[in-house]
Amino acid sequence: MDPKLAAAKAALKYVRSGYVIGVGSGSTALMFLSELAENIEGGGLTDVKLIATSTETEYEIVKLGLGELLRYPWQVDHVDVAIDGADEVDKDKNLVKGGGGALTREKIIDYWASEFIVIVDESKLVDKIPSKHPIPVEVVPYAWPLVKARLERDYGGSAELRYSSGKRGPVITDNGNYIIDYRPGSGIEPREGERVIKCIPGVVEVGLFNGLKVSRVIVGKQDGSVNEF
Ligand SMILES: O=C[C@H](O)[C@H](O)[C@H](O)COP(=O)(O)O
Numbered sequence: 001m002d003p004k005l006a007a008a009k010a011a012l013k014y015v016r017s018g019y020v021i022g023v024g025s026g027s028t029a030l031m032f033l034s035e036l037a038e039n040i041e042g043g044g045l046t047d048v049k050l051i052a053t054s055t056e057t058e059y060e061i062v063k064l065g066l067g068e069l070l071r072y073p074w075q076v077d078h079v080d081v082a083i084d085g086a087d088e089v090d091k092d093k094n095l096v097k098g099g100g101g102a103l104t105r106e107k108i109i110d111y112w113a114s115e116f117i118v119i120v121d122e123s124k125l126v127d128k129i130p131s132k133h134p135i136p137v138e139v140v141p142y143a144w145p146l147v148k149a150r151l152e153r154d155y156g157g158s159a160e161l162r163y164s165s166g167k168r169g170p171v172i173t174d175n176g177n178y179i180i181d182y183r184p185g186s187g188i189e190p191r192e193g194e195r196v197i198k199c200i201p202g203v204v205e206v207g208l209f210n211g212l213k214v215s216r217v218i219v220g221k222q223d224g225s226v227n228e229f
Pocket residue numbers: 024025026027028029084085086087097098099100101102103106
């Protein structure tokens with residue numbers, strides 16, 4: 001079995017009838033959405049509401065015939081559980097997210113949820129974040145050169161504007177902003193890094209997610225089993 005699918009299936013046990021469910025973004029979160037749709041259609045889950053963390057997830061919810069369950073943040077007063085993927089996870093559950101550019105809406109919903117469940121395959125586990133992936137930083141377009149200069153001055157390394165492969169020019173996020181992919185020159189403590197980078201004027205959100213906000217990480221394996229921590 002695809003290890004991502006194993007993690008996605010295992011996450012279903014954290015969902016109950018009547019819940020407001022935050023649905024993450026990316027390939028693993030969409031596998032979860034598909035599993036969720038089967039359970040709703042089969043009658044196993046009733047009276048749930050879905051909050052999307054990206055335009056892509058929103059489209060998928062509608063394509064799966066679940067549009068009537070879709071809600072926006074202004075239509076709910078809480079989120080019971082958010083299920084989302086990640087680009088990297090360390091042993092303290094700190095995350096790098098935003099490889100698909102959805103970090104801002106994800107953090108809004110994931111941090112709001114009473115329970116935040118992360119679903120990944122083993123390839124996402126690292127000793128310390130950030131490891132292989134750069135840290136995505138969503139920025140107001142006007143500010144991007146200043147944010148880039150500030151990151152490189154304070155932490156070294158390189159900060160690059162993310163370019164689109166489907167259009168000429170920079171990637172534009174669901175919120176109309178740019179993304180800078182930042183690789184620090186030296187180590188950066190994830191929780192401090194989240195706080196400090198977020199304070200740079202022009203930064204909308206940073207793709208470092210604090211492990212203290214994560215209730216559980218479900219790691220799918222090749223043999224279809226999962227490990228949780
Ligand atoms: O912006 C994208 C999100 O943070 C995704 O959750 C993350 O990139 C993981 O995606 P995938 O499950 O496709 O590896």
